[in-house]
Amino acid sequence: MKLKILIYSFLSLLLFGGCGKEELTPAAEIPPLYTLPQGNHPYDKTIVDFYNTYGTYILYKFTDKDFRWNFNTNISFVAEQGDENYIEPALAALDKYLIKLYPTDFLKKALPYKIILSSRIRSVSTNGTVLDNYINAVSTSSHFAFGRAGSTLSTLTEAQLKTMKAELNREFWRQASAYGKIPMPPAFVAATSYNVVTAANRRTYGVFTVPNGSQNIYGDLVDYLYNIALQTPQEWEQTVFTTTNDPTGRFRFKYNSIINYYKEKYGLDLQSVSQNK
Template sequence: MQKMMGKYVVYLSMLGLLVCLACSEDKKIGEVETLTLDYELPQGKSPADDRIVEIYEKYGSYILYEYTDKDFYYDSDINFGRTYVYQLLDPQCVENMVDLLDEIWFDLYPEKFHQQTLPYHVFLASDLFYEDLFGEIVREPICTGAFSAVVSVSTEMLQELTSEMKLELKNSLQIKLWKFWQSYNYIELPDEFYEVSNYVGVANTDESSPNYARARGFVDGYNQTTLWYTSIDDWNAGTVSQKSDLYTFIECMLTRSSEEWEDDLAWPLVKKKYDILRNWIQKQYGFDIQVVGNLFCE
């Protein structure tokens, strides 16, 4: 009996050793695969290479102008529900692109905030588009994923950027970035914001009504042709959602100048929510979000 038990112990020990070896091999294989996501810097073909290396050393974020389909399509969130087609940016135009990103992104936020929020990859492209359900080509200057962002500006545009063009690119980029940061909890915003407005029922456009949208503390979204608050976000509950309200406020703060805020801020609840967000962001993250809104507006 003891002899039989001894055999079982040996067999079980050998089985355990084989399992450990298998797990060890699997781990090594997994580690090798993840290493393929790393890149050598400088990439070596652009006058902006030193600046790109400096960004990586500060924040651990790769600014890439040479990459493959495997790199680009690795982040499935970027291509969720659509397949983007991209065109690589000429390395000689990369410095112009980095100059632009300095203006509309990097120079707007403190170093600590970048360390918290910069994507792992920032792919630079000269074209970025997809085909919609109707077969139409849709071009986008910016798209974001779980750990990547793509910024696309044509060579021609980079050589003749006007303040109006920069304003449009800044607005598109900042809206995408903040939605990304909020969706993935990269940043925290105050619950106090939600305590100001009543979210039950649909606000209206009659300024004499106590149910008027601005009287309830709501504002119009960026570049919308219809008032977002005239529709119900949650048809089952019949309410305006807190999420839509916060997104809309942030969009407006990113895209409106101080002057463009004046009419809305004449309404007490709008001003209260504006002040809550602006002061919170200043205190928590060390920058004034209205500076982002003012850029190229004045």
């Protein structure tokens, strides 16, 4: 009993002993990580307006950490600063091949904290060598990056632009789905046990790729969304839904589960994404 009284007295001192002191002032508001506009070009107003609409920063000036850091490690890519002479066409391409394809309310939910415009993104090999290649888009938990904010954008062929568009949409969806901003279709989630999928039987389970010998639900979903952006419904019929490629009908089932779910939940017409040029 005495122990209880002592404990009560001690807690009372902790709770009420500071009543005679001045009230604590609230902590200062944490300033934003980035400041817009980044420059004084006419296109900077477009970037500011985009932030005011969606709450997403578009950065063409960024640090290596801004681009590479992802939770607790660096991604295996490096990026060069956006070329300020080509930001305007890069913004136009971003709008044409991604932003205008989705409703505003959906974009407010799905867009990342920042979008990085880089003049060139390159892969980094496992031994640290920076490869001599061009990557259209990559993503992390906080951003997706567009790697054509430079002179190469105007040199791309129609076929290359089609691939660029599909990869841009893939990375947009990767960060939106893998990090919980947009829910996954329940029927798609239940359709595949990934622990039994191999490169040899992937068609049986409706899986496009088995990277490094295994696949997971997030990689599988973005594979579908990449191909939805790349191929029209008619092209799916001719390539993916054939008897040889889809012997169990699992590709068709999973495709329909994605199309129907996002149409019902968000009013998205994903089948039209590939048809917008």
